[in-house]
Amino acid sequence: MHGKLVKFAAAIAVTAAASVLAGPAHAAFTADQVRTFTLANGMKFIVLESSTIPNANMYTFWKVGSRNEAPGTTGLSHFFEHMMFNGSKHYGPKMFDRTMEASGGSNNAYTSSDVTVYQDWFPATSLETIFKLESDRIAHLTIDPKMVESERGVVLSERSTGLENSNIRMLMEDLNSVAFSAHPYSWPVIGFESDIKAWTQQDLVDYFRTYYAPNNAVAVIVGDVKADQVKALATRYFGAIPKRAMPPAVKTVEPEQKGERRLFVAKPSATSANLMVAWKAPRADSPDYYALSVLQSVLTEGKTSRLYKALVEKQLATSVGADATDGFDPGLLYVFAVAASGVEGAKVEKALLDEIDNVVKHGISAQELQAVKNKKLVNLYRAQETISGKAQQLGNYETFFGDWRKLFDAPAEYEKLTPADIQAVATRYLKKSQRTIGMLAAKEE
Amino acid sequence: MMKKLVFTTALLGVSGLAAAAPQSATQSAAQSAAFKLPRFETTRLPNGLTVMLMERREVPLISVRAVVKAGAVNDGAQAGLANLTGDAILLGSTKHDKAAIDEAFDFRGALLSGGSATEQTTVQANFAKADAAALLPLFAEIVQQPSFEAAELDKLKNRKVSGLKQAKESPRQVAGTYYRSMLYGDAPYASPAGGTVNSLSALKRDDVRGFHGRYFRPDNAAVIVVGDFDPAAMRTQIETLFGQWRADGPAPQRADYGKPLADKPRVWLVNKPDAIETTFVIGGPGIARNDPDYVPLQVLNTVLGGRFTSWLNDELRVNSGLTYGANSAFAPLAQSGIFTMSSFTASAKTEAALDLALKTYQRLWAQGKEGGIDKATLDSAKAYVKGQFPPRFETGEQLASLLGDMYALDVDRAQIDNFMRDVDGLTPAKAKQLVDKHFPRTNLQMVLVGKADDIRKVAAKYGDVTELEISADGFKPAAK
16 A cells, blocks of 8 residues: 555544444344244244335245256256246236236346245235235246247347346356256356256156255245234245155265466457456355455455555556355355456456555455444345345355354454454455466457 | 346436336325425525525435536537536545545545436535534535546546446347437437546546536535435535635526437447347437426336336237337427337348337327227226335435436426326326327437447348447448
8 A cells, every 4th residue: 555545544533433333233124123933834024014015025935046956957947937928827927926926026037056036016905916916826836848849049149148248147158057066056046058058857856856845945024014924924925835755866076276366258350358366265154254255355445455556546447346156055255357458367366466466465354354344234224225126135144054144144254353353354255276266358368 | 137128217317317217107196196205495595505405314314416417418519518517526626635634534434426317417415414523624625626637637537438438238228219319310419428438538637626616616506415314404504514615707507408309210329340149229319307297107117118017018028038128218308309119139040030029119109009108008007006116215316416407407306296196197198198298200310339330231121221330439320
């Protein structure tokens, strides 16, 4: 850091630290406002009453993602997510969306390597309609072969538009296949083109039976509803759906990486190089989670972050970013940068890795750590400003950390970290032998 | 990987405002009618500055923004000038350099950004309530006394030039900019907000200072604060920080920014040689942001292309599997606006997708069993639009943005407060009238971004074709 900056920053830093953290760390809601219940069939519900707007959300988390697939069926979890909108006993093809939209609701869904999540956003008065729709497709999904055929085109278009419009996505897809040699995290969530074209009716039916058991789901409802009303509706509409055997465990354990790996992706229209470096990282509920999350922020969050200063401020890159997917198995911590016009990818790579080495060798300052702690707290408020943000947080903590209550421990978990803790995880995980370096450009340098 | 693609904003490329397209809905008229814009106060300081304060106590956060009535329409021959100025505000004040500003905001987890759209330039910040006393003075400094320090300005400009080149790697990011340029020709509304590689490269520090001097003045600006604060104390603080701001000479006046041109069917074919799909935008003239029919048109557009079960998405995606998503929108500006339908498909399916989009669009004018908007469809769209309305104004940032639009684009608060009523009042007969009045039926304009060698013949079916190279500078054909 430059002298002048440090001086000024220190002067205001003290008051900021005091002002943000000395006050009561009040989140927008507290643990005792959250109600939970589990139906006899094992389906768990988390409910938070919140009446700021006359709306509500229902997020249903299923523990199924691309990690549950195998070669030949890659992308099936995501494809199946699409099929969940294509007809059930009382609501034929198209009727899920038509019914929901006619009662003021909208929806979406996403699939990751680990989970499939269905999201409904609706006026609170439509709660019962939402329960009817969601329970019918879980109890009685019909898989219409005609719908399967048209949905293949949709997913192929989704796949190609992602590759057309996002260099980072193209690069990440190929990087994952190099970073993992055995574990299912190696293939893209959306699947390979040939597999998308190949599902059979039986694949889909089997998938539904295996993974869509009520005891493999957690539903989160947040909004202008009453917990008692939610419980009554849940019991009425989901209660009779039979419990089933839990899905088979994912057995493959990724072998230890023995050295740095590299790849290059050619995209003729790329005007500058895109760089991605990924290190092997632990599963989401690792004790190192919070320290790694701080490390990620120190590297790329905000204009005073390490890599922003080393790459963007020095005009080597136009942007930097980082990502780490929450997973049930050990995954990756990604850092990426887009080179500035006329700057060679190799130069960006060297500057990025030098900065990483710097953090490993010298750690971070107390000031940097305090800045990240401040960010985490303010970001918590931002996430909790909407009912959907609250639903997403509760669901994520319940699914990946095993208990929604851990959401409320997060501020203390961050608060207790020291600079030494951050350097320790940097040393443990940001190793040369554990990294994969990917470059995308018009042509290889 | 999502079920649906949400790409309205990016593809329109018009401005964040225009793309804040309406989607929404409720069964209970009583409950939805209860939704009104939360209470706020508007005052005007003696120097002409408009101050808008809205108290919100949900979370201990404050959103503040300065909104200046100037944007790409004021760029003249210097495309990108307003946008560069909006971002350059963040490069430090005469009292605190960029590093100090960055450190002050970033240390506290505060967000600070600038930017400029077609008709407004904003500087905005979001931070914890407890940090207001420290950050508001810095915010006031950079708005009123930016340094535009030369070395930092050069860096910013270079980064933006690289960004403009990179944007053309993604057809979705630029298709809307070509489309606007096509419809507005040489009018100010055609000016690409981010500029072009050549226009931006040519800008000098004096240009930026000049733009700031002309437009950043209290009688051409509003300061908006939404969040967890005491209104009386906040009013005093804003008056202290901005009350000494002075304007010299007469305030800038608005000119005529142009009307869309659609005298015959035209196609701009933008060649991207390595494209694997064709990204397309089709449409024509639309409406202004404050058009009295703005709200009912949101409902009608919902039927056509504003939601998942819309006709366009149903036909192009659900029935035929040609695309991952298709939609339509009115992209309104202060004085006029455009209408767009947009989607994308594999290169080989370009003709099938375009024909189907055009055929589906004509259903708006069909009668009886053939189409038209029947009562059940209209009722569903009305419920949807109402139900999705409240979450659009849930956060302090969303509300600050709305107040900013109201100031910069002359949006009357009645449009928000009467939203539910205006939706409810739409009948099938009124719907038919509005379709005839506002949806461009003939002389459709089309932008195709894709591999020209594969789709050149297809393009010629739909109008006079002009070919452009995506790698060429800017968003319109080179001057002959």
